[in-house]
Amino acid sequence: MPLVSTFELLVNPIAPTDNLGNLPPDVVQKLGKVARRVVQGYFLTIANTTDAPARLRLEFTATTPELNLVDTVTIRDVLGNNEFSELIPVPGNPKRFTFNVGIPANDTALITLLPDLQNVDLFTGAKNLEIRGYVSISRATIAGPAYELLVTPEHRGTFLPKNIDDSVPDFDQIAYALPTASGGSLVRLPSLVRPPVVTSQPGEPNTVEDSQEVLSLMAQRIEELEQRLANV
Template sequence: MQISTFEILVQPIAPKPFNSAVSRRVIQAYFLTIANVDAPGSDDVVLSLQFTATPGLNNDEIFTIVDTGLGNVFGDLSIDDNTGKPSQQLTLPAGKSALFVLQPDISKSAPNPASLDVAKLEVRGYVDLLLSPLSPNPAAKLLVSPQIRGTFVPNDLSAPNPDFDQQAYSLPTPSGGSLITLP
């Protein structure tokens, strides 16, 4: 089931010839909160998040964070054996929630487009949420809340009193609501 669009960015917010002092860079990530609203005691569900992206997702430019209540687990997307799409599997017990983050890896150095020195990463696409064939529960009732969150950083991080701002906005789901049922 298609859940939302997404966009990952490391870009200047205004291109040249704008003064670099006012043309900060944006670092934008995709966040998805998922709650399994099946009755406590029901079997866990194993979910697969799959990404269709243009120009494509490269693990050298991004990383994932998954928190199912045990703390942040950092990782990479893997290629789904059935669909060939970049994907992330997560196990979610009944009555629990998880947070998934797909984020640019700004720790990379040039010439990587995700580095703050290069700042030329722009990937967008859409996200599918599927019940994995490995799921012990053949169906799931879920609440989903997709978001884009961005941080604006100055070009000169060594300047006194650097100016940082953040934005967050919810993304629409195809149904217009957040409750979904997977067969």
């Protein structure tokens, strides 16, 4: 399962306004005015450059702090319309979540993982959010053709004003690309169709071994099915 990049979700003030020691009151007041809150999300553009539709699975892993469904929302944009949904917990591992996406041949998709500002505590500042982790990508189905994908991960953030009720609220935005695990944008997912038996000489079959990718994916799917059956 190829790694894509890291990710970081944020709903945090950009500067501390407490425990400022012996700073003069006017300095504390100025810091309080500029201590805007940043809301940052993870954006992943995936281009399917093959001539067949791609069924893909993203896996998000975050341990400290843990990724969770209460504070996050996921958006899929394939046909120019935003589809809101949630990550799917990996059975038996609450710190890992998956998200499936289908991309037509020679088309692109945008997957976005964001802090859920419908959680009032995040929006009002009663709670800070900082979740860091990493993303990997694989096939959503065992059988199928090989895929060649171009992936572009990035962070995008918005700086919220200290007082949103101001007559002229001060909003700013930031966006920056993230390095990929491979150092490039191209991700190849090999075909998982078992290749035919090749014979080098009559009567002497040369069996081509299953790839590690096939075995790993099959083991993962079996583990998920076992966990789901155990919870029934």
